[in-house]
Amino acid sequence: MKKDAKTMKKVAERCTQYAPNGECHCTNSTAGDNVTCKNCTHYEPDEVCTLHLYKEIAENHDLMS
Ligand code: SF4
Structure with a gap:
């Protein structure tokens, strides 16, 4: 499975379950460069997503190539 930074961002x-973690609780921030699975509370280094959404989304949107 492709797990590069570009795909994680896409x-x-x-x-819909993206939940950014970290210090910043800015509710109004624009969906900027920091939107990536790596900044999500559901991110897990081995399988990427503990909710198992990553693969599904990547496949549904044809992001694997
Ligand atoms: S695919 Fe999983 S890790 Fe990535 S944004 Fe969605 S919930 Fe978070």
């Missing part, structure tokens, strides 16, 4: 941008 997946997170399309993900």
